[in-house]
Amino acid sequence: MIAALNGAFDDISRAMRLHRVWIALAHEDIGDQHRRTTLGPLWLLVNYVAFVGTFVFVFQPAGRDAAGYSAYVAIGLLVWFYLMEVMSMSVSLFQREESFIEGTTLPLFVYVMRLGLQSVIRAGYAIAGCVAILVFSGSPVATPWLWSLAGLLLILFATPALITVFAFLGAFFPDSQFIVGNLLRVGMFFTPVFWMNNSQDPIQKYAYEWNPFTYFLEIVRLPIINGEFPAHAFTVTILASLFTWAIALLLLGRYRKQIVFLI
Amino acid sequence: MVSIKLNNVSLVYKLHEKLTLSAPDRRVAGPGGRIEGSGRKQFVQALDGVSFDLKAGDRLGLVGPNGAGKTTLLKVLYGIYEPTDGSVDIEGKVDALFNINIGFRREATGRRNIVLRGLISGWTEAEIEEKMEDIIAFSELGDFIDLPFKAYSQGMAARLAFSAATALDPEILLMDEWIGAGDASFQEKAKRRMDELAEKAGIIVLASHSEALIQSVCTKKLTLRSGRIESFTTEPVKRVGAVAKSS
Known part of the structure; x- marks a missing residue:
């Protein structure tokens, strides 16, 4: 296990020294995805705002003010779309990078960081939209917002680990690309992205409390919506992140040299 | 001192079969190493006990039929594949040209x-920054250098790939069938650059099916078959004349 961890740290430190590579490639990726479009990456902002608007229009609970629900959905969709993109793109990461993996000696973590940075850049446009919605919905900018920022940073910390775990999953079990895709589509309805837990419905209560993604959402949302520090959500998210990192390091250390034979 | 030393290198990897509706006995194995085992536990012996030494100035040509292990050996030398047995000792800065689009x-x-x-x-x-103009000049792409890569022909892509790969004077250059795409004048120019590289005490390893190319570029020839060395001849070509069989 020690050898595996050393191997993983070696891969990560080499990737960090090559940061110019993944920064350049991630920027190229974003540019390529929006090349020749009129709005360019601003489409990411338009898509996000359109989604929030649609959800607020369709799902706003009776008796709840539109502004408060807009803020609730805006943060929920921001975090959920980010996590969903990270996980769904990760399962096919090594297959997409096949020519690089079979033709260069770049450490695997370079591809992890390339996808991570790409997802962060895309989320940046959604964050701009989210802040605008929060301001327009009348959410007062206050000190608890710093806890939301800490929540975002915690999600950022967990991102490379999530990518690594899902990338290895996709390499070992190609079927998981479809399974994860389907689970994420269904998972949106079992995660409090746009619905609120009223603790009355047992299924809803179960989906709220036993779904780890609930806590990833709540560490960003509760400080802004309720003005409180969600200690329980932070604890669960920190533990989940550390657990994911432990799995990621073991996979990276143990199997990084096998990936080239699997893809 | 630039050198490559391979000692009894073997590479075995497990075949990860995809689910298929074809009956197992009707599936035909493609070229590439020897397939051992059966059912879901199949292994490919891609390299088997490969040993050789190269020193500064050597230009090795790798030959053999499809699936003999040429590209696999190059990838072991580059560090993409980790051998399952034996040792690889390389001294020197390595660059490689496997796929011109990489x-x-x-x-x-x-x-x-x-x-x-x-x-x-x-x-x-x-x-x-320092090498940019040299690379552009060597590639002879002219104004095309500021056009998107997708506008390039295969030959232009090969020019750019070769110019970039050799610009920083790698001490060891590994190449896999790269040259087929370039035109005759560029091949000649590329050959001169490889000569310069080897004369600066570098090592070149070139895998090719072209006997003429191997003869004009290389000073040693290693023939692989089913992952094993069939022959390793030194000084085989017009450069020196006599062909000596060393192993």
Whole structure:
């Protein structure tokens, strides 16, 4: 296990020294995805705002003010779309990078960081939209917002680990690309992205409390919506992140040299 | 001192079968190593007990039929594949040209692609900047260098790839069938650059099916068959004349 961890740290430190590579490639990726479009990456902002608007229009609970629900959905969709993109793109990461993996000696973590940075850049446009919605919905900018920022940073910390775990999953079990895709589509309805837990419905209560993604959402949302520090959500998210990192390091250390034979 | 030393290198990997509706006995194995085992536990013996030494100035030609292990051996030398047995000792800065499209983005210009290729090879931005004009001049791409890579022909892509790969004077250069895409004048120019590289006490390892290319570029020839060395001849070509069988 020690050898595996050393191997993983070696891969990560080499990737960090090559940061110019993944920064350049991630920027190229974003540019390529929006090349020749009129709005360019601003489409990411338009898509996000359109989604929030649609959800607020369709799902706003009776008796709840539109502004408060807009803020609730805006943060929920921001975090959920980010996590969903990270996980769904990760399962096919090594297959997409096949020519690089079979033709260069770049450490695997370079591809992890390339996808991570790409997802962060895309989320940046959604964050701009989210802040605008929060301001327009009348959410007062206050000190608890710093806890939301800490929540975002915690999600950022967990991102490379999530990518690594899902990338290895996709390499070992190609079927998981479809399974994860389907689970994420269904998972949106079992995660409090746009619905609120009223603790009355047992299924809803179960989906709220036993779904780890609930806590990833709540560490960003509760400080802004309720003005409180969600200690329980932070604890669960920190533990989940550390657990994911432990799995990621073991996979990276143990199997990084096998990936080239699997893809 | 630049050198390559392989001692009894073997590479075995497990075949990860995809689910298929075909009956197992009707599936035909393609070329590439020897397949051992049966059912879901099949292994490919891609290299088997490969040993040789190369020293500064050597130019090794790798030959053999499809699936003999030429590309696998190059990838072991580059560090992409980790051998399952034996040892690989390499002294010197290695660069490789396996696939001319590696590191090149279709939408980016040739100039931007030189930057990306350089970063992937571990160059600093200063080194890329310093070599940029040399690479463009050697590639003879002219104004095309500022057009997107997707506008290039295969031959133009090969020119750019070769110019970039050899620009920083790698001490060891590994190449896999790269030259077929370039035209005759560029092949001649590329050969001169390889001569210069080898004369600066470098090592070149070139895998090819072209006997003429091997004869004109290489000073040693290693023939592989089913992952094993069939023959290793030194000084085989017009350069020296006599062909001595060393192992």
